[in-house]
Amino acid sequence: MLRGLYTAASGMITQQRRHDTVTQNIANINTPGYKQVESIERSFPEMLISLTDGDQGATNxxxxxxxxxxxxxxxxxxxxxxxxxxxxxxxxxxxxxEINLADPATGQNIPFDASGKYVADNGTVTYRPQAFFAVTGKDGETGYTRDGNFQLNGAGNLLTSTGNQVLGANGNPVTLQGSMEDYNVDSRGVITARDTGGEVGRIGITVVTQPGQMSRSGDGLFRIANAQAAGARALEAGDNVEVRQGYLEGSTVDAAASMVDLTAAMRAYEANQKVVQFYDKSLEKTVNEIGRV
Known part of the structure; x- marks a missing residue:
C-alpha cells in the first residue's frame, strides 16, 4: 500500500516539474532565439520480483x-x-x-525530423548540427546564443541584450567605432565599413555538431562543458549557415501545444492527488477500524 502512495507522490512531483517547464516556455514565447524545453521522464529503477516455491534447492x-x-x-x-x-x-x-549531413551508407542527406534528430534502422541517433553566436559569459567563459538582439555601446563594444560581449572569429570581443549604421555585415558574419568597404572584423559563429551536449547557463546562453564531446568547431565554408542583418530569430515555442501540455500536466497531477487521498483513507480505516479488532 505504501508503495502505491510513494508512486502517486512521485507522479505529482513529476507533473509539477513538467508544469514548471511548460510555463518557462510560455514566459519566453517572445524571447528572440529562445529554444523550447521539453521535460524527459523515466521510471524509477525497476524492481525485480522473484517467486520461490519454498523448496531448499529451488531457483528463483x-x-x-x-x-x-x-x-x-x-x-x-x-x-x-x-x-x-x-x-x-x-x-x-x-x-x-540548415546544416546537412550525408548518410555514410547511402551518401544522401540525412532526413532530420522536426526535433532535429534522425534515428537510423540500427538505432543510431544523429543530431543536426546547429550554429550559435559566441559571446562572453558572466563567469568569463565562452557562452553561446541564438539571440542576435545586439547593441553597440559608447565604448564601441558589441553587446547582447543582457550585456554580454559578442566575440569575433578570433575569439576576442568585437569592437567598432561609431554606430552599426557605419557597417555592413554579410551572410558569413564579415563586418565591413560602409565608406571604404574594408573588412574590420568578423562575428564569431560556432557550429556545435552535438547540440544535446550543451546546457543552459542563464540569460538565454548555453555553455559547453566538453568541447570535444559537443563537437564545437568554427564555421566552415561548406556549412549552410547564413547571418542576416536586420532580422531576429523568434522562439521555437508552440503556444497551442504548450497550453495542451499545461492542461495535461494539471490533469495528471489531479489524478495522482486523488490516488494519494484514496491511500490516505485506506490507511485511516486500517488504523482506526481494523487495528481495534
Missing part, C-alpha cells in the same frame, strides 16, 4: 518487473531553426542554420 523464477513511479529526469532544449522576422534594425542579427 522471474515473473516480471514493477515500476514504482516516474521522475522528471531532465529538461532538454529543442535546438531547431526558429522563424526569422525582419526588424530593419542594423543592430539585429539572425542565424539561419
Amino acid at each position: 523464477r522471474n515473473i516480471g518487473r514493477l515500476n514504482t513511479g516516474v521522475l522528471a529526469e531532465e529538461s532538454i532544449s529543442m535546438n531547431v531553426q526558429g522563424d526569422v522576422r525582419q526588424t530593419n534594425s542594423l543592430d539585429d542579427f539572425a542565424l539561419v542554420s
Whole structure:
C-alpha cells in the first residue's frame, strides 16, 4: 500500500516539474532565439520480483518487473531553426542554420525530423548540427546564443541584450567605432565599413555538431562543458549557415501545444492527488477500524 502512495507522490512531483517547464516556455514565447524545453521522464529503477516455491534447492523464477513511479529526469532544449522576422534594425542579427549531413551508407542527406534528430534502422541517433553566436559569459567563459538582439555601446563594444560581449572569429570581443549604421555585415558574419568597404572584423559563429551536449547557463546562453564531446568547431565554408542583418530569430515555442501540455500536466497531477487521498483513507480505516479488532 505504501508503495502505491510513494508512486502517486512521485507522479505529482513529476507533473509539477513538467508544469514548471511548460510555463518557462510560455514566459519566453517572445524571447528572440529562445529554444523550447521539453521535460524527459523515466521510471524509477525497476524492481525485480522473484517467486520461490519454498523448496531448499529451488531457483528463483522471474515473473516480471514493477515500476514504482516516474521522475522528471531532465529538461532538454529543442535546438531547431526558429522563424526569422525582419526588424530593419542594423543592430539585429539572425542565424539561419540548415546544416546537412550525408548518410555514410547511402551518401544522401540525412532526413532530420522536426526535433532535429534522425534515428537510423540500427538505432543510431544523429543530431543536426546547429550554429550559435559566441559571446562572453558572466563567469568569463565562452557562452553561446541564438539571440542576435545586439547593441553597440559608447565604448564601441558589441553587446547582447543582457550585456554580454559578442566575440569575433578570433575569439576576442568585437569592437567598432561609431554606430552599426557605419557597417555592413554579410551572410558569413564579415563586418565591413560602409565608406571604404574594408573588412574590420568578423562575428564569431560556432557550429556545435552535438547540440544535446550543451546546457543552459542563464540569460538565454548555453555553455559547453566538453568541447570535444559537443563537437564545437568554427564555421566552415561548406556549412549552410547564413547571418542576416536586420532580422531576429523568434522562439521555437508552440503556444497551442504548450497550453495542451499545461492542461495535461494539471490533469495528471489531479489524478495522482486523488490516488494519494484514496491511500490516505485506506490507511485511516486500517488504523482506526481494523487495528481495534
